[in-house]
Amino acid sequence: MTARGLIIGAPRSGSGKTSVTIGMLRALTRRGIRARGAKSGPDYIDPGFHHVATGLPGVNLDSWAMSPPLLNALAASAASDADLLVVESAMGLFDGIPGTLGRSGSAADLARLYDLPVLLVLDVSGQSQTAAAIAKGFATYDSDVRIAGVVLNRLGSERHRRLAGEAVEKIGLPVVGAILRDPSLTLPERHLGLVQASEHADMIAHLDRLADMAERSLDLDAIVSLMAPLAPSDADFSDALNPPGQxxxxxxxxxxxxxxxxxxxxxxxxxxxxxxxxxxxxxxxxxxxxxxxxxxxxxxxxxxxxxxxxxxxxxxxxxxxxxxxxxxxxxxxxxxxxxxxxxxxxxxxxxxxxxxxxxxxxxxxxxxxxxxxxxxxxxxxxxxxxxxxxxxxxxxxxxxxxxxxxxxxxxxxxxxxxxxxxxxxxxxxxxxxxxxx
Structure with missing residues (x-):
């Protein structure tokens, strides 16, 4: 068995990727689907939320820090034990470091390498039709990175949803989610990022609130239909860190x-x-x-x-x-x-x-x-x-x-x-x- 997958991307940190990812993972898991989360780049906190939301360990997929064979091995391992793999981007979708092609550490590297579609999460607070210009920029910036759908986040009203959504769909991108502003869905943060999943006494209740949001505000069936098979080849764990002892x-x-x-x-x-x-x-x-x-x-x-x-x-x-x-x-x-x-x-x-x-x-x-x-x-x-x-x-x-x-x-x-x-x-x-x- 190998999973189908997609990448959750955004223009920047703070756009709502983590809440969308966790909400989706939890909602899919509640439906009886073996969904698994992954994180592009070196973030060590979000995989903990993915684990709690799904019951399956999260994984980092880092195109800079991991050699291509090791990256493939970890992606294949995650895909072999799940129906769906949701890869959450770190920072903005294309954010990485200059260097060898395909080894920038960005989520866009993973989209190119595995031909995974991208679900673009846009924080549209303070804008409406301009969201379409941003979405179009993402859709045309790199022909090897395919934007398959858009989620509008932090909407203020139904009119706000209609103005932004119609503009995005006019450029040919489907809007598969529209999330109203709701401060109760925000995860607490501190100096290194989110407060860890293991430190929340009511974490399952909070994850279920996010899942309820996903069921209410995302077209989960449409999002699943956008996913593509993930079947990495040339996998090899030889560049993994060896155990330091028995x-x-x-x-x-x-x-x-x-x-x-x-x-x-x-x-x-x-x-x-x-x-x-x-x-x-x-x-x-x-x-x-x-x-x-x-x-x-x-x-x-x-x-x-x-x-x-x-x-x-x-x-x-x-x-x-x-x-x-x-x-x-x-x-x-x-x-x-x-x-x-x-x-x-x-x-x-x-x-x-x-x-x-x-x-x-x-x-x-x-x-x-x-x-x-x-x-x-x-x-x-x-x-x-x-x-x-x-x-x-x-x-x-x-x-x-x-x-x-x-x-x-x-x-x-x-x-x-x-x-x-x-x-x-x-x-x-x-x-x-x-x-x-």
Whole structure:
């Protein structure tokens, strides 16, 4: 079995793609259809919503960070276990980085590669017929990217719907959805994007409200009829990140959540066991594990509790004397000497690396990263190139004296200098690893 799919795109972030995608996925799942969500690019929050909405794990499909064979393998895997695959675009449909053709990281790359139709979500607040000009621009910008239908979002009235909808249909694009403004459908946000699905006490109720909206405001049958078969070939997982050990102690709670679904899936498929533990519950990694992984998340929101978790701190220090420990982004911050929270309060962290970080002195760090490893570590072997992504507001206030772990460059290969840290068995980086380069 292989799925039929389409891409949900928009001119920009904030147009309503996520609400439309989640509402569609939940509504289709309630109809008994095996629908699955995917996210173009490196976003690690939206796949969690896709998972809760459908019961099937989400997946990232990133044309920059993933080699074509790995991208095909992940797309084929997702398509083999679903009837319908809905791919949510990151940012605007064509937004990516300049470089090799087809490897910009944009959702448009996926539309070209897999010949998937695009459902264009337009936020028409503050405009009416002008929506048609925007839609026409999308329809003609790239002949290899097919806009198959339009959803009008944040309409103010029936008259507003009629003016915008008739103008769009006049240029030959079907309007398959019209959504009235409704603040109750908005998902809460914070500094790294949406508040995660796992943190909502009433998440299922909210997803069902979005599904009710989709049933009411979208022509789901027409949208399904627009979908095209997805059958990638030349698939190969050889560029996936290898499991760093046989039994991996994985920090997993509200402070440590950002592990890409495709990485966890591949590690398990390769025979590794993921053994979760909660630093916020003062748990330490189990002694029968052979490596410990601290993923990113929101330790800056829980710094005081982490600082007082004595069993966690002692267990991590003992573990690191004999076995590898790796931290990414938030995990990297916790491995350091101290973390300053948003109020400027300094909290002692694990001290397994020598740097200190601050969330009070904020500066956004965002973009793709290419990292050449300077030594063997849980990410790979010395001289391996790892592709990943960095997105955080914290910054290093005290660099420490540890060995650097990587030679870092941005997505276009511009050098950023040596980065990360290594001390004994302990390593860390501010970037999230996605795949081997």
């Amino acid at each position: 039994r991996i102690a994985l920090a997993n709670d509200a402070a440590f959540t950002f592990l890409y679904p495709h990485i966890a899936m591949h590690w398990r498929n390769e025979g590794a066991e993921l053994v979760p533990f909660s630093p916020l519950a003062n748990e330490a990694p189990r002694d029968d594990c052979d490596v410990c992984w601290l993923p990113g998340g929101y330790p800056e929101l829980h710094a005081g509790k982490l600082a007082s978790a004595g069993n966690f701190r002692a267990g991590m220090q003992e573990f690191a004397t004999t076995r590898p420990v790796h931290g990414e982004c938030g995990g990297f911050m916790v491995l350091g000497e101290a973390l300053e929270d948003a109020d400027g309060v300094r909290h002692e962290m694990l001290g397994l690396l020598g740097h200190s970080t601050s969330f009070a002195k904020r500066r956004m760090n965002l973009g793709y990263r290419q990292a050449r490893l300077l030594s063997n570590c849980p990410l790979g072997r010395a001289s391996d190139v790892i592709r990943g992504h960095e997105f955080h507001y914290a910054q290093i206030t005290t660099p420490g004296n540890d060995e650097k772990l990587t030679d870092l460059a941005d997505g276009q290969g511009n050098p950023l200098g040596a980065a990360g840290g290594r001390r004994g068995h302990v390593t860390g980086t501010f970037f999230h690893a996605i795949a081997r380069g």
